[in-house]
Each structure stands twice: as C-alpha cells, then as structure tokens.
Amino acid sequence: MSATVRIPTILRTYTAGAGEVNADGRTLAEVLDSLEDNHPGIRARILDDAGALRRFVNVYVGDDDVRFIGGLDAQVAEGTKISIIPAVAGGAHH
Amino acid sequence: MTAVVDTDPAPVPGVRAGAFGNAAHLVCRECGAHTALGPFYACTECFGPLEVGYEFPTITRERIEAGPRSIWRYAPLLPVPADIATFRSTDPGFTRLVDARHLADDLGLEQLWIKDDSGNPTHSFKDRVVAVALSAARELGLQVLACPSTGNLANAVAAAAARAGIKSVVFVPANLEQQKILASAVYDTTLIAIEGNYDDVNKLASEIAAEEEGWAFVNVNVRPYYAEGSKTLGYEIAEQLGWRIPDQVVVPVASGAQLTKIDKGFRELIKLGLVEDKPFVIFGAQATGCSPVAQAYRAGQDFVAPVKPDTIAKSLAIGNPADGPYVLDVVRRTGGVVADVDDETLVANIQRLARTEGIFAETAGGVTVGVTAKLLSDGVLDPEAETVVINSGDGLKTLDAVANRVGPKITIPPRYEAFIDFWKDTNS
Numbered sequence: 001m002s003a004t005v006r007i008p009t010i011l012r013t014y015t016a017g018a019g020e021v022n023a024d025g026r027t028l029a030e031v032l033d034s035l036e037d038n039h040p041g042i043r044a045r046i047l048d049d050a051g052a053l054r055r056f057v058n059v060y061v062g063d064d065d066v067r068f069i070g071g072l073d074a075q076v077a078e079g080t081k082i083s084i085i086p087a088v089a090g091g092a093h094h
Numbered sequence: 095m096t097a098v099v100d101t102d103p104a105p106v107p108g109v110r111a112g113a114f115g116n117a118a119h120l121v122c123r124e125c126g127a128h129t130a131l132g133p134f135y136a137c138t139e140c141f142g143p144l145e146v147g148y149e150f151p152t153i154t155r156e157r158i159e160a161g162p163r164s165i166w167r168y169a170p171l172l173p174v175p176a177d178i179a180t181f182r183s184t185d186p187g188f189t190r191l192v193d194a195r196h197l198a199d200d201l202g203l204e205q206l207w208i209k210d211d212s213g214n215p216t217h218s219f220k221d222r223v224v225a226v227a228l229s230a231a232r233e234l235g236l237q238v239l240a241c242p243s244t245g246n247l248a249n250a251v252a253a254a255a256a257r258a259g260i261k262s263v264v265f266v267p268a269n270l271e272q273q274k275i276l277a278s279a280v281y282d283t284t285l286i287a288i289e290g291n292y293d294d295v296n297k298l299a300s301e302i303a304a305e306e307e308g309w310a311f312v313n314v315n316v317r318p319y320y321a322e323g324s325k326t327l328g329y330e331i332a333e334q335l336g337w338r339i340p341d342q343v344v345v346p347v348a349s350g351a352q353l354t355k356i357d358k359g360f361r362e363l364i365k366l367g368l369v370e371d372k373p374f375v376i377f378g379a380q381a382t383g384c385s386p387v388a389q390a391y392r393a394g395q396d397f398v399a400p401v402k403p404d405t406i407a408k409s410l411a412i413g414n415p416a417d418g419p420y421v422l423d424v425v426r427r428t429g430g431v432v433a434d435v436d437d438e439t440l441v442a443n444i445q446r447l448a449r450t451e452g453i454f455a456e457t458a459g460g461v462t463v464g465v466t467a468k469l470l471s472d473g474v475l476d477p478e479a480e481t482v483v484i485n486s487g488d489g490l491k492t493l494d495a496v497a498n499r500v501g502p503k504i505t506i507p508p509r510y511e512a513f514i515d516f517w518k519d520t521n522s
Contacts, residue, residue: 009304010138019305045141055397056124056141058414060297063290065414067400085300086136087143087416 001026003076005035006083014042023082028061029072031082046084056087106132106234110175113233116151117173120144120318123420131173133234133310135317143416144318146173153366155337158329163188165222165326171362172326173319174229182258183228184250186221187326189213191334191482196450201467205480207340209331210453216277217488218409218456219352220250223323224312228254230319231310238263238309242299244292244348244409245274246456246487251312252283263309265295270408273491291403293413313349321351321417328359331482332369339363339374341479344466346458346486347378347387347432348410350417356484357424377475378421378432379465381407381457385434387418396422406437406495407457409487431474435464441495443467447485454489462486 005023007015015021021038025031036043048054052072059066060083066074076082102119109131120129124142135144153170161167165187166179179185189211198206214221224239224247231239239255240263241247248264255262264278268287279285288295303311310316332339339360345353357376363369380388383405390398398418403411415421425432435443440460447463448454455463462483469475489496503520506512 006301008136010136010141054141055419056136056143058297063294065293065297065400083297083301085297085304086141087414 001076001078001080003031003078003080003082005031006081006085008084008086010086011042011045011084014039014045025076027072027076028059028066028070028074028082031076032072058085058087059083060085103128103130106130108235109233112175114146114173114230114319115175115178116148116170117146118149119147121147133230133236133315135315146318146322148173150362150366153368155333155368158333158368165225165323168326168329171329171359172226173322174226175233178229181229181232183225184215184221184254184257186214186225188330191331192451192453194451194483197447197463200446200450201470202477203470203475203481204478207331207335207480207482208447208451208453208485209327209482210485211327212453212455212459212485212488214250216246216249216253217491218246218250219324219327219484219486220246221254222326223247223320223351224250224254226323227310227312227316227320228258230316231260231312232258234310234316236308236310236316237261238306239312240264240299240302240309241312242266242292242295242314243278244411245270245278245491246409247313248278248283248285249274249491252278252281252285255283256281265299267291267295267408271492271494273493274408277491291413292408292411293400293403296412296414321355324352324355325359325362327352327484328356329363331356332360332363337369339369339372340482341373342375342377342430342475342481344377344379344462344469344475344481344483346410346462346484347380347418347421348412348415348458350378350387350415350421352484352486353378354417354420354424357428374428375430375476375479376424376428377430377465377469378425379462380432380434381405381410381440381461382434382436383407384411384413386413387415387421388432388434390418390422391425391432398422406492407440407461408492409456409458410461431469433465433469433472433474435461435468439464439468441499444489444496445499448489453485455485456487456489456492457495458487459485459489460495
C-alpha cells in the first residue's frame with residue numbers, strides 16, 4: 001500500500017525540504033518504517049524512546065486523529081493521505 | 095531530553111532591537127531548549143510547545159499604574175515593544191472586577207468577584223491575546239492575521255486586523271452560532287466556514303500555517319506570544335484587588351492556555367515583588383459534553399485523552415486541548431481541581447448570574463458559575479476564602495442558549511385593564 005505523508009516544517013531537514021513524500025505500509029507503524037528507510041532519523045523525531053507517538057505530535061490518517069483509530073496500528077488504505085502535525089501546544093499521550 | 099542551552103540563540107534577522115520588550119527567548123516547556131524569538135511554536139528538538147522567557151528589570155506598581163487603562167499598562171511584562179501603545183490595536187483589557195455580593199449570598203460564599211471580560215472591544219477575553227499576537231506579527235513582518243476559531247477568537251482577529259489595517263482570514267466550524275459568524279464577517283474579514291468541528295478546523299489551520307509564508311496564525315505559529323496576553327487577566331485581578339492575589343480563582347478551560355497564564359501572571363507578580371507571596375488555588379471549569387481535562391483530573395492522569403465535543407458551550411468545545419497537561423499540573427500544584435457541569439446546569443447558571451448581578455454571560459460564563467456552585471456544594475471550594483470567577487464572554491453571542499428559557503411573562507393588548515389584570519394576578 002502506498003500513502004502520501006505530509007511532513008511538518010521542522011522535519012523537512014530529513015526530506016530535503018519536501019513537504020510531501022510517499023511511503024508504503026498497511027499500518028501507520030509500517031508507514032513510519034518505510035519513511036525511516038528513505039529518510040533516516042525521521043522516525044525517532046515522531047516516536048519516543050519507547051516507540052510510542054510523542055506527546056506533542058498529532059498524526060492523522062485521512063481526516064482521523066490516529067489516537068481514535070488504533071494509534072500506530074491504524075489501518076492505511078491505498079492512496080491515503082497522512083498528516084504529521086506538531087500539537088499546537090499540548091496534545092495527548094494515547 | 096536535551097540539555098538546557100545557557101546562551102540565547104542569535105536573533106531572527108530583520109527583527110528590530112526591543113521588538114519583544116523584556117522577552118529574551120522562546121523556551122521549550124518540555125525539554126528546556128532555547129529558540130530565538132521568531133514565528134516558532136514547536137521545539138525543533140522534541141516537538142514540545144514553546145513559551146516566552148523573560149529577563150525582567152525592576153518593575154514598580156507606580157509605573158504600571160501610570161500606564162494606559164488597557165493591557166498595555168503591563169507592557170514591560172509582555173513580549174511587546176516599549177512603544178506598543180503608539181500602534182493601532184483594539185487596546186483591550188482593564189475590564190471591570192465586579193463585587194458580586196448577591197451571587198455570593200445566593201451561593202453561600204463570603205467574598206466573590208466576577209472578572210467580567212465581556213467588556214472587551216469584541217466582548218470576550220480573546221481581544222487580549224490577539225492584541226499581543228498582532229504585535230508579534232507586526233514585529234516579525236507577517237502580513238496576514240489568521241486563526242482557527244470557535245467564534246470569539248475570529249471576532250477578535252477580524253476586528254484587530256481591521257483596526258491595524260491588515261488582511262485577515264478566519265476559519266470557523268460551519269455549525270457555529272450565527273451571532274459569532276456575523277460578528278466576524280461584519281469586519282470584512284475573509285471568513286471561511288469549515289464542514290467539521292473545531293479540532294478539524296485546527297488541523298487544517300496547522301497545515302496551512304506550514305505552507306503559507308507571511309501568515310500569522312495567532313493561535314498556531316505565533317501562539318507563544320498570543321498566549322502571554324492571558325497573563326493580563328491575572329495582573330488586572332491582582333491590581334484591582336489593591337495589589338493582592340485572591341485565595342481562589344475559577345477559570346474556564348478550552349485549550350487551557352488562559353488558566354495556565356493566569357497562574358503564570360500571579361507567579362510573576364510575586365517574583366517581581368509587586369504582590370505579597372501567598373498561596374492561591376486555581377480551579378478549572380469545563381462543560382460535561384467536552385470535559386477531557388476534568389476526566390483526566392478525576393482519573394489521576396497527567397495526560398489528556400481527546401474527546402469528540404458535544405455541548406452547547408461551543409467556546410469551550412476543544413476536544414484535544416493544547417494546554418490540557420499543563421492545566422493538570424497547575425491545578426494539582428495549587429490544590430485545585432478541574433470539574434464540569436452539564437448543559438442544563440450551565441444555562442441555569444447563565445440565568446443565575448444575570449438575575450443576581452446583572453451580568454449576561456455567554457455559555458462559558460455559565461460553566462464557570464455552575465462549576466463554582468458545584469464545587470461549593472461538594473465542599474471542595476472554601477466558602478470563607480476570597481474567590482474570583484472569570485466570565486470570558488458576552489451572552490449576546492450565545493442567545494440560543496437561553497432562547498427557550500426566558501422571554502415575555504405574558505403578551506397582552508395595549509390596554510390598561512389587560513395590564514392591571516396581569517399585574518394583580520402576579521402580585522397577589
């Protein structure tokens with residue numbers, strides 16, 4: 001499955017300035033693995049040391065906040081748009 | 095975690111000296127890393143939220159009291175230039191602190207004050223934060239003032255941009271109260287209605303903020319400056335009480351920024367020696383239909399699980415509150431709680447405030463008064479302690495809330511007999 005991932009400004013140093021990149025995977029976790037293969041270092045900025053989504057990052061699969069649809073296990077359909085957005089100030093753990 | 099940087103980063107090019115007054119840097123609230131004062135809101139190290147850090151000189155009561163009757167009297171405590179009052183803004187703040195003795199009697203409280211922020215230029219506390227964001231936008235050379243909004247903020251942004259003579263774009267949920275939509279559109283802003291709730295609008299705004307150079311999304315990319323505007327609520331309460339911090343404050347919680355900044359304002363006044371150092375307790379108030387922070391408080395958690403809002407208190411309907419975790423920190427540190435009341439109760443408390451004090455609050459004010467009553471009857475709020483309740487907005491913006499609860503007592507023909515029949519009946 002191929003998805004389009006929107007990259008926030010502060011992570012574009014990993015994507016040579018690109019605001020949108022392609023990545024593969026059936027779940028969000030797999031998409032982040034694919035992202036890491038092509039842009040080494042980027043995954044550790046999105047996930048914490050325990051491998052969970054960082055507290056101040058919001059990730060959307062389509063229009064859905066992944067915290068409502070299974071977190072890293074969220075299903076990713078072919079052609080889905082994924083957005084990674086810094087939480088405006090706080091955000092949530094789970 | 096990253097080590098705290100001791101020296102401040104180089105300033106952003108093109109920004110004049112003194113553009114941000116006594117502000118020295120942006121500091122990450124999570125890892126402590128410093129960032130230059132610029133259009134930044136997320137830490138490049140850990141995504142944590144940035145807030146303004148200061149190096150304050152000596153600031154006296156006399157100097158503040160000699161200032162204008164607006165938030166600009168506190169300019170030395172804000173990230174704004176010393177000449178801020180010479181620029182065109184809505185000059186918000188210095189709203190009345192009402193001695194609410196009838197409501198106090200009704201509730202069984204010794205001493206109660208209402209900080210009535212419906213008296214701001216666009217009738218909510220948002221004029222405070224927008225005025226500071228507007229200054230940051232101007233100093234950073236940003237040309238468009240924008241926001242995602244539950245309504246009050248859109249009103250404030252549209253009006254402030256009109257006053258400053260700059261372009262504005264506001265994004266609101268399409269299902270917002272008509273009063274709030276019209277009260278923004280009248281300023282000839284570019285108002286864009288989004289088919290979704292506030293959290294959807296917020297997400298879209300963050301995406302646009304990442305792509306559009308020259309835009310100041312007041313509560314996104316200039317949020318660290320914007321949020322500082324709410325400190326002025328704390329400063330004013332203390333100054334209006336005769337340079338004294340009250341024992342208890344009840345604050346509405348949407349994003350939670352207002353509550354955390356009132357706390358920050360009180361602590362700064364203590365640190366600067368402008369008020370006596372004494373304990374104070376801060377309570378947070380939410381509507382049950384959107385109460386993620388109250389739920390987290392009760393569950394003993396230090397994080398906030400997002401919810402899908404379902405309440406008539408639309409100005410508080412933020413399901414994923416940005417400052418939620420910090421609200422939990424503040425209420426627990428000061429000994430307060432976060433509690434909630436349902437829509438029925440909040441409407442009854444809009445009426446209670448109007449009936450006892452002649453103050454018509456919007457739904458958020460019904461929430462703060464309702465939570466105050468609830469915490470008193472639960473024995474959580476101290477009835478003997480001096481209490482301040484925030485009313486953050488004007489009831490004329492949320493007329494629907496009371497539309498089928500109040501109205502004419504009777505409709506009669508224009509004849510004296512008809513009137514006197516009714517009057518005798520009601521007074522017999």
